[in-house]
Amino acid sequence: MKAIVFDEHGEIDKLRYTDVPEPVLGARDVMIKVRAAAANYTDIWARRGMPGVSIIMPHISGSDAAGEVVDIGSGVEGVSVGDEVMIHPGIGCQQCQYCANGEEFFCRNFKIWGFQTGPLDGGHAEYAKIPVSNVVYKPSNISWEEAASLPLILETVWRMLVVRARIRPGDTVLVWGAGGGLGTMAVQVCKLFNARAIAVASSDAKLSKASEMGAEFTINRSEQDVAQEVRRITERRGVDIVFEHVGQSTWPDSVRSLRYGGTVVVCGATTGFEANTDLRFLWNKQLNLLGSHMGSKADLMDALSFVERGLISPVVSEILPLKEVPKGQTLMEEDEAVGKIVYVP
Ligand SMILES: [Zn+2]
Structure with a gap:
């Protein structure tokens, strides 16, 4: 073959x-x-x-x-x-x-x-x-x-947002790489749960795809300061969840963008693994830093039931x-x- x-x-x-x-x-x-x-x-x-x-x-x-x-x-x-x-x-x-x-x-x-x-x-x-x-x-x-x-992106995203971060209606979710495979799924899962996705990507073409998938807000990271835009969009509150898979280059903005008691869920680090976290923010803001790796077969089957109904594309x-x-x-x-x-x- x-x-x-x-x-x-x-x-x-x-x-x-x-x-x-x-x-x-x-x-x-x-x-x-x-x-x-x-x-x-x-x-x-x-x-x-x-x-x-x-x-x-x-x-x-x-x-x-x-x-x-x-x-x-x-x-x-x-x-x-x-x-x-x-x-x-x-x-x-x-x-x-x-x-x-x-x-x-x-x-x-x-x-x-x-x-x-x-x-x-x-x-x-x-x-x-x-x-x-x-x-x-x-x-x-x-x-x-x-x-x-x-399969891989769908079960990974499902596990990150639904199983690990326990996404809820009304949550604001910062989605890095929103035009890529993981990001376009993450935006759709946010929409499915009536959560509000803030899509971050490097080009307007990717952001328009993210909007089409249901992102409520968009940030072009090549032209805008992400943490500053998040503060503006959330009226200085910060987001409930950050969907993180980029790693070293985005981690400081991810942590900075969280609300008090907020959650970063991370499944990868394409730009590098050495990310710094100021521990004072971790305890003062009572942040949750969650790891997530792929998903179970049950996670995939759960998510596929929404694909079957046309609610995830x-x-x-x-x-x-x-x-x-x-x-x-x-x-x-x-x-x-x-x-x-x-x-x-
Ligand atoms: Zn085993």
């Missing part, structure tokens, strides 16, 4: 579009003919190499995919050949207490599919295998490309042929994408 493969860490030129053997199914696996697979920042981290994470070579990236089941392992029940599915990318052992509690991201054997799996075990290929417990049915009202764009910015993964990664590295980039084998 065709796939995008790399054998060592490095720049875009390490990616090869080539033939590799099809995956071999275990008893509890299903094989999917990939109809579409999405781009994520984890693809870039895997290619570049990341301290503390061992990437198994040769590597196929791709943690989001949607497709048809074309084969099932001998021990698989409840999923049949021909089913239209998407993949929940968090793989746990399904035996431990955390997995039993639906907290597979705490499992000692937790792996992100297409990032920590391998060799040659990810979505940027014509076929992919996945444990049957990671299969979720595709809502019939969305396309393959839309389905592929959703996928946002696909670009559909590229699979062999153009290098172009997709370049677009992401240059911060050019509005919504998700999707590859089609």
Whole structure:
């Protein structure tokens, strides 16, 4: 089968579009003919190499995919050949207490599919295998490309805002990167909960997308002072929740923008991990700093029920042929994408 493969860490030129053997199914696996697979920042981290994470070579990236089941392992029940599915990318052992509690991201054997799996075990290929417990049915009202764009960002955003930060009607939520994949989902979840999103992005094109998705206020961070705008919009009160995934470059403004008793929830740090917090503000303002990592299968299924009802919409910015993964990664590295980039084998 065709796939995008790399054998060592490095720049875009390490990616090869080539033939590799099809995956071999275990008893509890299903094989999917990939109809579409999405781009994520984890693809870039895997290619570049990341301290503390061992990437198994040769590597196929791709943690989001949607497709048809074309084969099932001998021990698989409840999923049949021909089913239209998407993949929940968090793989746990399904035996431990955390997995039993639906907290597979705490499992000692937790792996992100297409990032920590391998060799040659990810979505940027014509076929992919996945444990049957990671299969979720595709809502019939969305396309393959839309389905592929959703799982990782949707479950991540759902967990951050709904499960961790406990978003409530009337909350004001500062959403960084509001034109990107995570941000466009976050704005929609705010709207779903009758919360008021303040969208921050670097261009007017991204901000107009965020407004279309339901953002009530917008801040262009290349022209405006974010903390100052937040003070103006909230009449000096500050926001209830900050949706943070940018990290080092935005963290000081995130903390500064919170109301007394407010919450920052963070799922990543694309600009760097070394962020400073003045602890006097932490205790005086009784702030909550919350971490969040991906989501559970149940988080994904909860969120998908709103996709099925048309209350959360996928946002696909670009559909590229699979062999153009290098172009997709370049677009992401240059911060050019509005919504998700999707590859089609
Ligand atoms: Zn486990």
